[in-house]
Amino acid sequence: MLPLNGIPTPEDIAAVMPTEERLSKGPVAITECFQNIPCDPCYHSCKRGAIKAFTDINERPQIDFDKCNGCGSCMSRCPGLAIFVVDATYSDSEALVKIPYEFLPLPRVNQIVTAVNRAGEELGNAKVVKVQNTKAQDKTALVWLAVPKNLMMESRHFLVKEVR
Amino acid sequence: MIHTEIAIVGGGPAGLAAAIKAARLGAGVVLIDRNDYLGGQLIKQTHRFFGSKQQRASERGIDIARELSDEVMANEKIVVMAEATVLGYYEDGVLAVEQQGKITTIKPQRLIVATGGAEKSLLFPNNDLPGVYGAGAVQTLVNVFGVKPGNRVLMVGAGNIGVIVSYQLLQAGVEVAGIIEAGPKIGAYWVHAAKVVRAGVPIFTRHTIKCAHGEREVTGATIVQLDDNWQQIPGTERLIDADVICLSVGLTPLTEILWQAGCKMTFVPELGGNVPLRSEGLETSVPGIYVAGDVAGIEEASAAMMEGALAGLNSASSLGYTGPDLNEDRANVLEQLEALRSGHVGEKIRKGLAQAAL
C-alpha cells in the first residue's frame, strides 16, 4: 500500500488503466498519481487536451484515453515522475514502456538493461529502443524499453548493469 | 547607520519574493543574507516542484532561485548585502549586521523577517558520531559542493525532505539502505515515495533508530519496529550497515530576531515549533514587522514565495506606495495561498495557522 511502503496496489493500478480495447490501439499514457496533492503541470503540458482541466489543484489527473496518443510530453513535466506511456502494439511478443529517467549515465539505444517493478524488484532483461533527452525535457529523459508483453504493466524502472 | 524603507532578513524564496514585490511598488529595500549566494534552501533543490503553473510548478528549485535572484540583482531599488548576518534587533528598531568581520547598523522603517528554518535533531545513543547528518546538510554537500557524504546511507524520516534527499543521493551515486519512518504512514507525497522505492530503496514505516554503531565514525545502526503506542517492540531489532545516518525529522522556524523584537510568539507543533502571531497581511504583533516563509511556519517554497510577495506588497503599501493593480495583486496572492493549502495535504498547515492568527 502506498502510504505504508510506497508501492501502489494492483487495485490502485487497475483504477487508472485504459481498457484492453484502448491498449490494443497503440500508445497511451497512464498517470500513476494516487493522492490528492497540489499539483497540475501534467494538465498544462498536454497539447492535445487529453488531461482534463483541474477545477481544484488538489485533484488527481484524469486522462481521456481517446484523445491521448501517447506522445509522452506530459511525462517529463511531471514532478512525481508518475506518468508512463505503454504501447501494447509494439511487436507480436513485446510491448513498449516509456519511463521517465533522471540518472546518469543514460543508457544507449540497443543496450540491454534490467527492468524493475514498482517495488524495485528485478523482472528481467529489457532492450532500450530510444532515449529522448531534449532541452525542453530539462534533464528528465524518457527511455523507451521493449519488454515482454506480460511485463508491460510491471516494468516501471530499470537498472543499468554497468557500474559507474 | 544605514537608513532604508524596508529591510528584509533572509534571501530565500520568501525574502526574494518580498524584495521584488516591494521594489516594484517603488520602495527602497535592503536584502540581507548570511550566505554568499541568494536563494536560501532553493539552491539545492534539483528536483521539479509541485504546485500550480503560477507558482512555477514543474520547474526545478535551483532554476527558480536563479531567476528570482537575477531579478533582485537587476533591480536598482534593492541593495543586496550578502555574507551578512543579522545578529540582533534593538528596542529602537535598529538591526545589527555583521559582514566580513565588520558590524553595520541598519534602521529600516519596515522589517520583513524571512529567516527560514533550522533542522531538528533526534535523540539516540551515539547520535554524536561523525556520519550522523541532517538531511539539509547532506543535500548541501551533495548538490551544492559535489561532495559525497559517504557510501551507504540510512535515512531517518519519510517526509518529503527525507524522500527527496534519498532520491538525490541515488542520483549522486550513493547507496541508500532504506528509509525509516516512526509514524504509521509515509509523510512524503506518494509519487516521490514510489519513485525511490522503484529505484530500490525500501521504506519502513513504524520503525525508528535504536542506536548508531561505530567507534570513531558511523558503521551502522540498529533499527526497531514500533507498536501503535510508539513503543519499541522487543525482538524486532535489525542491524543496518551504513556509514551515514541522515536525519530528516523536520525543521523548526528560526525565530531569534522575532523574540528579540518582542513579537508575540506561540508554540504550534503543526508549524514546526514557536511561531509569531500574525495578521492575514503577515504583520506580527509589533507594528511594522512582517514575517514570510518558513520562519512563520514550516511549509513549502511555493507558500514561502506567496507569503513573501504578500509581505512585500503590504509593507510597501503601508509606507504609502501603491500601484494600479495592488489590490488585485494582493487578492490574487491570497487566493493562491488558499488554494495551495486547501487540500488534504494542507490540513495540518490550516490547523496550525488557525492557532497563529492575530
Ligand SMILES: Cc1cc2nc3c(=O)[nH]c(=O)nc-3n(C[C@H](O)[C@H](O)[C@H](O)COP(=O)(O)OP(=O)(O)OC[C@H]3O[C@@H](n4cnc5c(N)ncnc54)[C@H](O)[C@@H]3O)c2cc1C
Ligand atoms: C530537501 C528539501 C526539499 C524541499 N523540497 C521542496 C519542494 O519540492 N517544493 C517546495 O515548495 N518546497 C520544498 N522545500 C521547502 C523549501 O525549500 C522551503 O520551504 C523554502 O526554502 C522556505 O523559504 P524561506 O525563504 O522561508 O527560507 P529559506 O529558503 O530557508 O531561506 C532563509 C534564508 O535566510 C537566511 N538567514 C537566516 N537567518 C539569517 C540571519 N540572522 N541573517 C542573515 N540571513 C539569515 C538563510 O541563510 C537563508 O538563505 C524543500 C526543503 C528541503 C530542505
Ligand code: SF4
Ligand atoms: S502522452 Fe501526450 S497526449 Fe497523452 S496525456 Fe501525455 S501529453 Fe497528452
Ligand code: SF4
Ligand atoms: S504532474 Fe504528475 S504528480 Fe502532478 S498531478 Fe500530474 S501526474 Fe500527478
